[in-house]
Amino acid sequence: MTDAAYVAGLDVGTTKICTVIARPSADGSLEILGVGLTPSRGIKRGVVVDRQHVIEAIQHSVDKAQRMADVPLAGAYVGITGDHITSRNATGRVHTTAGEVSPADVEKVIQSARDSVPLPADRQIIHSIVRDFAVDGQRGVKRPVGMSGNGLDVELHVVTGMASVIDNLERCVADAGIVVQQRVLEPLATSLAVVTDAERSLGVVLIDIGGGTTDVAVFDDGAIRHTSAIPLGGEAVTRDLARLLRVSHEEAEQVKRRFGYAMGDMVPGEEMVQITEVGTGAEERVPRRLLAEIAQPRLEEILYLVKEDLRGARLHELITGGAVLSGGTSQLDGTARLASEVLDGIPVRVGRPRNLSGLADSVSTPVYATGVGLAMMASQDGTFAGPVAPAGTAAIPSRLRHWWEHGILPRIDAYLQRIWKTP
Ligand SMILES: Nc1ncnc2c1ncn2[C@@H]1O[C@H](COP(=O)(O)OP(=O)(O)OP(=O)(O)O)[C@@H](O)[C@H]1O
Ligand SMILES: [Mg+2]
Structure with missing residues (x-):
């Protein structure tokens, strides 16, 4: 296969590692080309506890997916989770420079909201996602550039995580020969695969009950509002x-x-x-x-912790679109009914990855939702996962081209880049 326009997601979970390789289709769906699912080793609740085991398990999963898709993989969107993640909504305000919103004003207002979030040295911002802009107090603006007005406000959802935890995971991925194209909070990726736009605008909570963590993400008015991770799962x-x-x-x-x-x-x-x-x-x-x-009391405990988390964030009344479950544990019969009972009778359904073609059947369970969602995110960004010959390497000697096309040289390249960058 020569078409290099494919994308990849890498979900390094507590119990399994999942690599999804897919090709974006013109109609916005994803054609699944290959999947590699291997048991996870060396990860506990989103945190690396044994580097060597993690690297080997990632390589195994990537190799499986590459073989199925028959394409080499150089990079992937990588999921981040764990109870080191915290999120909050921040606001920022600037005066526009010439009575009209410029791209620089937008940058400045986002920066001012980011700066308002206290960031100790051991934490990093993983995402800062715009929920809403307001021009001269008029809310609901999605693209403010070019609008007339003197004041620009932004509401930002800022997700932070422990820098060392993120770095350790990313080093394992890099040492497995894969470039981290983007780190993505797992429930954000998962939601792309299983939550509908209608649910997102009504107000919905995604609950991904995995092996070691339960990820929670709340959306309303079409935008992310709250994210957290509970350190308990199946x-x-x-x-x-x-x-x-x-x-x-x-x-x-x-x-x-x-x-x-x-x-x-x-x-x-x-x-x-x-x-x-x-x-x-x-x-x-x-x-x-x-x-x-x-099983029931433990699942109830997990779901009560989710409920407490939503209460703490004052969100439990917003969720009119109900709850969507994903993650392996949502496959246990009756989990949706139990979740509905604990969450005061809201409608609950089990989400399966949607909008897929190709080998779609092989990823149709909630276990694959995060991997598929990561690939969907890469597809939305147009970030391709194949080895890209840098300028000038069109002239790679034919002797070496085979190694390049099979991802061996890019892996060496990624590894060298990483050690060169390490002080
Ligand atoms: N058919 C099933 N019935 C019940 N439980 C299941 C089933 N399939 C998987 N599970 C459970 O799902 C959990 C794994 O889910 P998942 O693959 O979503 O986790 P993970 O992504 O590896 O972990 P995490 O997201 O916590 O890091 C395990 O506890 C497993 O026992
Ligand atoms: Mg998971």
């Missing part, structure tokens, strides 16, 4: 099952996926499930309902 359910049933972590995971329910009263009849006790190896039969009764 791994905690698996741990509870392993501990209370006295089975291995692997078996608990398997049993959860095959027989689990989010709510005890959803389990049909008196069905029994066979388990193997860890240590003794004794086989035992336990009621399927018991699995649900173990």
